Amino acid sequence: MYNKGIEKGVVHNINDIIDYVPDSIVSKTILKKLTGVIDLASYDSGKEMVSKVYPFDTFVMLLEGKATITLNKTVNTIVAFQSIIIPAHQNYIISAVDRFKLLTVTIKSGYENS
Numbered sequence: 001m002y003n004k005g006i007e008k009g010v011v012h013n014i015n016d017i018i019d020y021v022p023d024s025i026v027s028k029t030i031l032k033k034l035t036g037v038i039d040l041a042s043y044d045s046g047k048e049m050v051s052k053v054y055p056f057d058t059f060v061m062l063l064e065g066k067a068t069i070t071l072n073k074t075v076n077t078i079v080a081f082q083s084i085i086i087p088a089h090q091n092y093i094i095s096a097v098d099r100f101k102l103l104t105v106t107i108k109s110g111y112e113n114s
Contacts, residue, residue: 006031015063017030018040018041018042019042020042020044020101021044023044023047025042025043025044025047026042028041035107036108037104037105037106038103038104039103040104041101041102042101042102043094047095047096048093048095048096051090051092054086054088057085058086058104059105060084060086060103060104061081061102062078062080063081065080065096065098065100065101066078066079066080066098067096067100067102068095068097069092070095071086071092077097080100
């Protein structure tokens with residue numbers, strides 16, 4: 001079934017859209033179009049996601065908590081309101097130092113290397 005995201009034209013509090021689930025990673029699509037997708041995720045402490053390699057750059061911003069994002073064996077620690085862009089075609093690992101919520105934005109603009 002196609003996930004239409006959240007209701008349009010209505011004010012939303014991002015922290016109310018997704019909750020933590022013990023010992024889990026939870027994700028929710030906010031907006032999905034042919035040209036890109038906006039997702040939210042929550043990670044419980046100690047949880048880790050090994051990369052899905054995408055042909056597009058992905059903007060990642062932590063909304064709360066603390067995480068590490070490993071790109072090319074370089075570990076980047078980020079906290080609330082910090083962000084990183086995961087380059088297209090990169091392997092990466094996202095790990096929860098503390099439980100956290102994050103927002104990701106992927107814009108499917110083409111396969112350019114910019």
